[in-house]
Amino acid sequence: MIFRQAGIYHTSYAQAQKLYPLPADRWMVGALLALALAAPFTFSSLTLNTHLLPWLVWTAAVLGLNLVLGWAGQFHFGYAAIMGMGAYGAIHAARNGIPWEIAMILGGLVASVIGVVFAFAALRVKGLYLALSTLAMQFVMDWVIAHVPAISGGTQATLQAPELKLLGQAITSEAGLYYVALGWCVLVTIFMLNLRRTGLGRALVAVREKDYAAAVIGVHSFYYKLVAFATSSFIGGLSGALLVFTFYRAATPEQFAFNISIELLAMVIVGGLGSIIGSFFGAAFILLMPGFMNGLINGLAKIAGISLSVETLAHIPNAVYGALIIIFLLVEPMGLGKLYANVRNYLMVWPFGYVRK
Template identity: 75%
Template sequence: MLFRQAGILHTNYTQDRALFPIPADRWMIGGLLLLAAAAPFYMNSLYLSSYMLPWLVWTAAALGLNLILGWAGQFHLGYAAVMGIGAYAAVHAQRNGVPWEIAIVLAGLTAAVIGSVFAFAALRVKGLYLALSTLALQFVMDWTISHVPAISGGTQATLQAPDIRVLGWAITSDAGLYYVALVWCVLVTTFMLNLRRTALGRALVAVREKDYAAAVIGVNSFYFKLVAFATSSFIAGVSGAVLIGTFYHAVTPEQFSVDVSIQALAMVIVGGLGSIIGSYFGAGFILLMPGVMNAFISWLTAQFGFSLGIETLAHLPHALYGALIIGFLLIEPLGLGKIYGNIRDYLLVWPFGYVKK
């Protein structure tokens, strides 16, 4: 009904391989893009600057992690460290007079180089051992940042980031920063959407499913793992730089600590491995839900006049939030993206549900 498939006939390969063959999907994406582009005009600045903007940047970052985790099937517990490399690289470049547009590319390249140099060593092992060695990357980065004043910016361990300028325009308004984040997120999303139908994407999936089998059919699994690490590190590095430029305005080691790595991992797992829309949901859920829960509980207590202790009030949202994660993963282990997929599948044939069976 909504997602009508009747009358969609492909007469050539290009049509057949279109990103969104069903018109309803195209309409929805177009509508969402319009809504996103018009957000500064109807959304108040608090929501724009404190919810939408970090959500978009984190979605881009989560997509990068999804590339390595969901597509190539390689565990990465040090993702925040890679973002941190990018962030520090960009801020140092900017402070040395490099324009921001070039600084973020440098950030991506630095992260990609360090990320893949590390991958050379880490990829000799698999599975849980790989997870542990990526965790080592995290701790090595933490240690390096806090022990090399030239990187961290002295004992205060915080570096002020210069304001970002794009093509000579200084961007300081909430709306301007939001558009920067939006553009980056859309770019990464487009890349990931297209990755699915390239040789690289298929090779990554082959490696994920079974690297021996992939080797048997002629896919050099080590090479493709390395490419996946480099690409995902590049996205991480730029996302880290964008996060600092648009949101934090100062870089400190805690912004990219091991907790943040775990959070990024949670975004991908809750959102759904290998799911693009899932990364949006996952980032939104992990990033914004604690705040939303907090506000909800405060509102509830105010509404019904409970007087809860300060600590109870602070812990309750966390308990609820945890319960929600467990609940969602119980309902659908493949994540929020899959829940969306199920709903869409249902609507594809609705109201003729028997067609599926």
């Protein structure tokens, strides 16, 4: 099969540490990148703007959340608030004449500072207490965003995002905005792929498994938890800003409310904790599946000649969608990323199944 390892010899540490040692993996990544680059020319404008572009930005945000949840093992129920502060920070910076690139970095830094400030208090506790602490952060930041006019303009206000300018050139085309989102998603993905091969990544995994055992071998758990929160918040803040600049084109408090934090958490869990490819799967499943299920059930009802009320059409897809999440997690509790890994591992030794025993 395509994942055969015959003839692949690791004769150096550099070769053994390659991201994709198997040729099949390299070909698949290359094909996916080529497809992503050709998307503006092969997909419709509707698909590009309403499906692919937001999926890429949300995937980058999920990767950031997976850093603190999957790698460091720390609960986070306030990630949407972090994204919101990054978005508002970048918008205000851009509206004050700061170049777009610097405004985005400032938005990420604002989110990172807020995440670290709350982490100092939250990381003194563990488990459910930590979850409640981050949940409190979400509620606090929701109130601040909605009730401080200097940030959002007020509860019912909509803050228009300035025109996106990259290196001084305005980007208004659909393809241009898509490529900006693609570039950010690829950048975050490369960072996460290399993170697990570094000392920082191994330290985060050690903290996740047993923080006191990590302390025994010299890993300062509190320091690495702060680093995880800061890095994750920076990625989330920048992703939130990019989501507003490329997709929403305006910011409102409702875009970063508590329910968004729950959706982000669901993307991580459904995709798989600590799984990079699972982050892509989880974001696609949570973001795109409801619309697909709505269209599918509506089409099946028309084919069967069944007349469904508007209320029924609004609730049946959600019920089926929720049932699919439960089924996926029952089949593989470690998420869609693990399902993909299971298939890949099976193809590596097929048809010699006895090798896995």
